[in-house]
């Protein structure tokens with residue numbers, strides 16, 4: 204079993220990665236959680252695939268388990284859905300010793316984590332991610348949130364799980380489109396932090412899904428990079444912003460086109476290429492570096508914009524980004540492969556030149 208730690212001062216928590224671990228989860232959960240009640244939050248696709256098996260295992264270990272199902276898709280990351288789940292928690296008489304277990308992709312993880320962070324001012328939280336994106340990114344680091352129609356992840360908290368349990372076997376049932384969007388956040392780690400990993404991906408990304416050892420390597424390396432960054436800067440005071448490369452534009456595209464039109468990873472793929480273009484136009488990176496970034500991203504997600512976005516809506520949406528200070532739109536831009544910087548002086552003209560010329 205692979206184990207990576209997220210170290211946060213006096214607290215730390217493990218990320219376990221192992222094939223088939225889902226069938227054997229209850230003993231590990233018992234080790235990290237002494238309460239009795241667990242509310243499993245999952246979605247309408249994942250429930251029939253994994254929730255029953257998981258709940259049965261937990262019941263065998265003596266946990267009282269409840270399962271709540273939200274509709275699959277980004278629209279479930281809403282205050283309305285959160286209210287339904289608070290009511291379910293009350294119905295089940297969850298108390299401060301109870302835990303929420305997120306079983307699913309990033310939507311379920313962010314929503315369930317938001318409930319865990321706020322119900323009774325915070326109860327136990329366990330992440331069991333079942334998409335590639337959630338295994339390499341959203342289950343680690345404690346960003347939990349719901350969306351408002353105009354702004355992604357705008358109501359949320361930093362709330363860390365007690366543990367993260369990753370079973371790569373769950374990816375066998377993941378549709379191709381959702382697998383591909385997960386690759387985008389994997390590529391992000393190479394661009395922001397690890398040139399060797401980027402080069403490795405250039406060579407192996409095409410067959411990653413088929414080659415289990417390579418897939419586990421990609422998950423592990425991604426978790427290591429994210430864990431190291433979060434361990435240094437949990438609350439995004441500085442360094443953690445690098446994880447937001449591609450997201451100033453990506454989140455704006457998600458909101459402007461309507462949540463769910465583009466998957467998160469697809470929007471971030473476009474965002475990374477557009478933001479790399481801003482960097483190229485500014486002379487921060489050379490043409491060859493831009494083409495390598497564009498080439499690798501497009502090899503994973505060859506998607507284009509559904510249509511040209513309205514420029515004013517796009518800029519307005521970026522004005523809600525959480526990295527902004529003093530109303531300056533903030534970007535994470537590549538300076539070379541493996542290194543990015545924070546820029547708050549990009550003009551609307553530069554932005555639109557790269558995105559919607």
Ligand SMILES: NC(=O)c1ccc[n+]([C@@H]2O[C@H](COP(=O)([O-])OP(=O)(O)OC[C@H]3O[C@@H](n4cnc5c(N)ncnc54)[C@H](O)[C@@H]3O)[C@@H](O)[C@H]2O)c1
Pocket residue numbers: 246247248249252275276277280307308309310311313333334335336337340341342343344345346347356373374375376377378381384466467468
């Ligand atoms: N908190 C963070 O740090 C962080 C990081 C990255 C992304 N996110 C958020 O994560 C969300 C995107 O996550 P996602 O891409 O996992 O989307 P998702 O949760 O919507 O899952 C994608 C689809 O895959 C289905 N699915 C999940 N697991 C499956 C499996 N094993 N087999 C078959 N189908 C399965 C889901 O039902 C859904 O239809 C966005 O809301 C994004 O903002 C958060």
Ligand SMILES: O=C(O)C(=O)C[C@@H](O)[C@H](O)[C@H](O)COP(=O)(O)O
Pocket residue numbers: 340344346355356388439443446447450525
């Ligand atoms: O963990 C982080 O920090 C990230 O920025 C990871 C991103 O991939 C993720 O999409 C995150 O939810 C974005 O956070 P936000 O603060 O920009 O909403």
Ligand SMILES: [Zn+2]
Pocket residue numbers: 340388450467471
């Ligand atoms: Zn992301």
